Amino acid sequence: MFDVASHEPDKGFLAESTVWTFGGFGLSHVKAPSLRASRSNALVRRNPVDHWVITLGQHVTTGLGGGVSLNVPPRIPFVVSLGREMVSQRAHDERLQLYLPRDSFGDLAPVLDAMQGQALDKPLGKLLGDYIGLLQRNASELSQADLPRLTNAVRSMVLACIAPTVDHSIHATSLIDLSRREKARQVIERHLRQPSLGPATLCREMGMSRTQLYRLLHDEGGVARFIQRRRLLQSYAELSDPLNRRSITVIAETLCFQDASSFSRAFRQEFGMTPRDVRAAWSTGQALALPSDTDPDAEFTTLRQCLGRF
Numbered sequence: 001m002f003d004v005a006s007h008e009p010d011k012g013f014l015a016e017s018t019v020w021t022f023g024g025f026g027l028s029h030v031k032a033p034s035l036r037a038s039r040s041n042a043l044v045r046r047n048p049v050d051h052w053v054i055t056l057g058q059h060v061t062t063g064l065g066g067g068v069s070l071n072v073p074p075r076i077p078f079v080v081s082l083g084r085e086m087v088s089q090r091a092h093d094e095r096l097q098l099y100l101p102r103d104s105f106g107d108l109a110p111v112l113d114a115m116q117g118q119a120l121d122k123p124l125g126k127l128l129g130d131y132i133g134l135l136q137r138n139a140s141e142l143s144q145a146d147l148p149r150l151t152n153a154v155r156s157m158v159l160a161c162i163a164p165t166v167d168h169s170i171h172a173t174s175l176i177d178l179s180r181r182e183k184a185r186q187v188i189e190r191h192l193r194q195p196s197l198g199p200a201t202l203c204r205e206m207g208m209s210r211t212q213l214y215r216l217l218h219d220e221g222g223v224a225r226f227i228q229r230r231r232l233l234q235s236y237a238e239l240s241d242p243l244n245r246r247s248i249t250v251i252a253e254t255l256c257f258q259d260a261s262s263f264s265r266a267f268r269q270e271f272g273m274t275p276r277d278v279r280a281a282w283s284t285g286q287a288l289a290l291p292s293d294t295d296p297d298a299e300f301t302t303l304r305q306c307l308g309r310f
Helices: 041-046 102-114 123-141 144-162 166-171 173-190 199-206 210-216 223-239 248-254 260-271 275-283 299-307
Strands: 003-006 016-021 026-032 035-039 052-057 061-065 068-072 078-081 086-090 093-100
Touching (some): 035 041, 052 123, 068 078, 093 102, 093 123, 093 144, 102 144, 123 144, 123 173, 144 166, 166 173, 173 199, 173 210, 173 223, 223 260, 248 275, 260 275
Antiparallel strands (some): 003 035, 016 026, 026 093, 035 086, 052 093, 061 068
């Protein structure tokens, strides 16, 4: 599909590619060194795949797509069509690519063709990037029965984020809220060890008002509860690591709990066991199962609930 040239051929070309096929569309996660990828008109004719691709990279992407210049900042999704000539230059990168075949998404042709070579740098475009990340996190948990509804859900989310109208937004409300909660999770993970983490940080980085934020996280127990839960899950991960020799007190302090006793109370209330129980079990190779309602990947269940509406 592409002619690829490494910018540093003397260092070899160490790359990874993981691909999920969902029936109506595909998703890939690629790690690759600095490169130049081109798809000439001659190559398009030889290999007439014409899927749209919505890409989310970690570094700047520059080049040309269908006669349109590309200069896309990190973590901003952009749209290209494999049915058009393109050249892409990028540094060592890790990227997600959502492949939308015309056979499955032909009704989106006017919308996606109009966005060819454009960065989706508005709030809803960035939210689509968060949704693509959510798909990756959920990919291995979805069943064959989920796939038809998932295709419809992706269609609704793409329309709501690229061609926002009242009707499109209403149809994708549950997915939009889910993607915003995923964004909140990402912001919290970045600031997990900062005592100042709170509503102000989330509002600033998510571009939301306090009212919108409180409404978004109401079903999660509120903003403070959502933050505390992520910190407790991180503490569980650290206590479960046999190579982590830091004391329980130090782990509690670095995750911004007031003291070891308040941390232990919160931990026991969340997991039904003490921090000492978890450390002792893992040190002897006896892993303790988390209660189902404290599964750190509970977003999977939420996504399935959303799919029931499509």
